[in-house]
Amino acid sequence: MDIKLYYTPKTRALRPRWLLEELGLPYKLIHIDLFGGETRTEEFRKINPNACIPVMEVDGQVMFESGAMCAWLADQFPDKGLAPKLNAPQRMAYEQWMYYVTATLEPPIWNYLQHRLILPKEQRVPEILAWDLERYDLALAVVAENLKDKAYMLGGQFTTADIMAGTTLMWRPKALSGYPVLQDYTKRLKQRTAYLNGIG
Numbered sequence: 001m002d003i004k005l006y007y008t009p010k011t012r013a014l015r016p017r018w019l020l021e022e023l024g025l026p027y028k029l030i031h032i033d034l035f036g037g038e039t040r041t042e043e044f045r046k047i048n049p050n051a052c053i054p055v056m057e058v059d060g061q062v063m064f065e066s067g068a069m070c071a072w073l074a075d076q077f078p079d080k081g082l083a084p085k086l087n088a089p090q091r092m093a094y095e096q097w098m099y100y101v102t103a104t105l106e107p108p109i110w111n112y113l114q115h116r117l118i119l120p121k122e123q124r125v126p127e128i129l130a131w132d133l134e135r136y137d138l139a140l141a142v143v144a145e146n147l148k149d150k151a152y153m154l155g156g157q158f159t160t161a162d163i164m165a166g167t168t169l170m171w172r173p174k175a176l177s178g179y180p181v182l183q184d185y186t187k188r189l190k191q192r193t194a195y196l197n198g199i200g
């Protein structure tokens, strides 16, 4: 498999990169200067019309969406144990959390960060911040409840659902202050060699 990952540090591109490290696969990183506007160029939009990273290219076939990349990669290598097999009882919970992260956990904190830090000042709407944090806190409580008696999202074994949940929870550590279980969880994830290899 010839894998290329279009990548900028400290972005959602960490998700597939971390997983590639967990899988022990060789891959080529193509560094994209996101903050310098490279994703907005015509050339980059030919690779991803959404003008976003990450983008993954596998044997010449291009994929966008970090969650889809992670789901697809984990399923290609079932023996690595990073996704329950299709007929395993844990598969339902796995699918649930994989979707939950991008559909429910991520949107309020992403919206918060945009209106707090990312958008140009004149486009920020401060009135939305409290609502975003309230919605995020509801989702955090659900994840914390799930993790109260487990090391990882599915139990004792680390899976790709932990990459999805963990990377998102790391976006705003301050929001986890009321949830020691989530603070311990992200601390545990950050000690993994594959994470440490992936963050550079």
Ligand SMILES: N[C@@H](CCC(=O)N[C@@H](CS)C(=O)NCC(=O)O)C(=O)O
Residues within 6 Å of the ligand: 011, 012, 013, 034, 039, 051, 052, 053, 054, 064, 065, 066, 067
């Ligand atoms: N849902 C997409 C979101 C991708 C995304 O928004 N990426 C950000 C970096 S984390 C980006 O490239 N933003 C560029 C921009 O908004 O101009 C995914 O998970 O891959």
